[in-house]
C-alpha cells in the first residue's frame with residue numbers, strides 16, 4: 317500500500333468531562349475515498365479539526381503527508397466545514413481566488429481554476445454575483461469550489477451533501493470521484509448512508525469517539541448475517557450454516573418458499589453449494605444483503621441516522 321496521506325494514531329480529545337475522541341486510529345491512502353460515519357456527537361468534526369490543526373489533540377499522533385499537522389500544509393489540503401458560510405459582499409469568483417491565494421496560488425491560476433469549477437457547477441453566469449445574493453445551495457457550491465481550487469492532495473468534506481438538492485448531490489459525487497481519480501485522498505463525513513454506499517472504498521464507523529468498525533463495504537456487510545428467499549423441495553432449516561428458516565405460504569407441487577437467515581459470517585454461496593452437492597432441489601434463490609443503513613443502526617445505534 318502507498319504511503320498514507322493521512323495517518324491518525326491513538327488520537328484522544330477531551331473537552332472537560334467529555335471524551336470527544338477516544339483512542340482513534342486510521343489511515344487514508346492516495347486515491348482512497350474514506351467515509352467517516354457516526355451519529356451526532358460521535359467526534360467526526362473534532363477529528364477533522366485536529367487534522368487541520370484548528371484544535372490540538374489531548375494525546376495521540378496525526379501525520380498529514382508525512383508530518384505533524386501544521387497550517388503550512390494548507391496548500392495541500394481542501395476542507396469544507398460543516399457550518400457553511402462565506403462573506404457576503406464578495407463575488408463568487410473573488411471568493412474562490414481569495415481562498416486560492418491563501419493556499420499559495422497566484423491570482424491568475426486561482427482565477428482560471430475557479431472559473432473552471434464554476435462552469436462545472438453550472439454557476440459560470442453567476443461568477444460575478446455577490447455570495448449574499450445567492451441561494452443557500454449555490455453559495456454552498458461556491459464554498460465547495462474554495463475547497464477544490466488548489467487541487468488538494470487531502471480533501472476533507474464535513475457533511476458535504478447536506479443542503480444540496482439531488483442534482484447538486486450528484487455533482488458533488490462527481491467531484492469526489494474526480495479528486496480520487498487524480499490521486500487525492502478524500503474523507504467525507506455523512507449521516508446519509510446511500511452516499512457512503514455509492515462512493516466509499518473504505519469507511520469508519522464512530523460511536524462516542526471510539527471506532528466501531530473500519531474496513532471496506534464488503535467487510536462491513538459481513539458484520540451482519542445474510543438472509544435469503546428460496547424455493548425448495550427440501551427442508552432448508554436443516555442445512556448447515558442456516559440460523560433459522562421460516563416457511564412462507566403453503567407448498568405448491570412440493571415446492572415450499574422459505575425465508576432463511578444465515579449464521580453470522582456464512583456466505584450464501586456456500587449454502588447454495590451444499591444444496592447442489594447434497595441434492596437439495598432449489599428453484600429460486602434471492603440473497604438479501606444488509607444495507608449500510610441496517611449495519612449503521614446495528615453497530616452505532618439508531619441515533620443520527622438518516623434514510
Ligand SMILES: Nc1ncnc2c1ncn2[C@@H]1O[C@H](COP(=O)(O)OP(=O)(O)OP(=O)(O)O)[C@@H](O)[C@H]1O
Nearest residue numbers: 331334336354355356357358359360361362363398
Ligand atoms: N469546543 C468544544 N467544547 C466542548 N465540547 C465540544 C467542543 N467541540 C465538540 N465538543 C463535544 O465533543 C463531542 C463530539 O462532537 P463533534 O462535533 O466532533 O461530533 P460530530 O460527530 O461531528 O457530530 P455531528 O454529526 O452532530 O456534527 C460532542 O459531545 C460535543 O459536544
